[in-house]
Amino acid sequence: MREKQKLKRIYGVLERQFKLLFQEAERLKGNTGETLLSLLERRLDNVILASGFALSRNHARQLVNHGHFTVNGRWVDVSSFQVRPGDVIAPRSTESTRKAVADALEVNKSQPVPNWLEVNRDALSTRVVSIPRREDVPHPIQEQLIIELCSK
Numbered sequence: 001m002r003e004k005q006k007l008k009r010i011y012g013v014l015e016r017q018f019k020l021l022f023q024e025a026e027r028l029k030g031n032t033g034e035t036l037l038s039l040l041e042r043r044l045d046n047v048i049l050a051s052g053f054a055l056s057r058n059h060a061r062q063l064v065n066h067g068h069f070t071v072n073g074r075w076v077d078v079s080s081f082q083v084r085p086g087d088v089i090a091p092r093s094t095e096s097t098r099k100a101v102a103d104a105l106e107v108n109k110s111q112p113v114p115n116w117l118e119v120n121r122d123a124l125s126t127r128v129v130s131i132p133r134r135e136d137v138p139h140p141i142q143e144q145l146i147i148e149l150c151s152k
Contacts, residue, residue, distance in 0.1 A: 003145040010139055011040045012057050017080065022150050033143030034134045041116075041132040044071065045079035047089055051119050051126040052108035053101045068097045083128045090125040098124060114138075 008018050025036035040046065045060040048069065054060035060079070063069060067077040071087050083089065091101040101124055113119050114136050118127040134143075 001149060003142050004149055007040070007139075007141055007143075007146060010141075011043065011046065012061065013040070013080075019150075033147045036146070037134060037137045037141065037143055038132050039082065041114075041137060042082050042084075042128075043079065044069070044076060044081040044083060044089070047083050047117065047126065047128070050114050051089070051117055052105050052111050052113065053089075053091065053124075053126070055104050055107060059104075063097075063100070068092055068094075068100070085128050085130050087128045088125055089128070090123070 004018070008015070013021070021039050022032075022036060025032050025039055028035050041050075045054075045057060045064050048054050048060040048064065049057050053069075054063055064079040064081075065077055067075055069076060069089060069091055071081065071083065071089055073088075075092070091097045105121055105124070114132065116128065116130045116132045116136050118129050120126070
């Protein structure tokens, strides 16, 4: 139970969202625990945070919810949006948005970028190269305990 609560707190998801993600992970092929972590990593707010475009997860969520980002040129304001390989995430072309993202990039310049993302700091864009694997998740989570709890 503690592992599940820790995972929910890390990614900022509520119980209902977590339950739906778990059901999706069970439905997909492969290891359910790794698939669940991959689905959580591919949320738009998490991708923006991992790219260095935001200062915190709450900041990333607020930027997305206020409509400051586009995915493949289309405006997206849902922080739980699932990105796929090949998607390009960029801030909208307004002056204030670009300045906020550039400032966050400057603060986060020493932060390592995950292997499954390709960040272009000059163009202020991120391309999703592949689906994140278990090794790409930076958090010490024992997903097997979560699977055992939620499968009951």
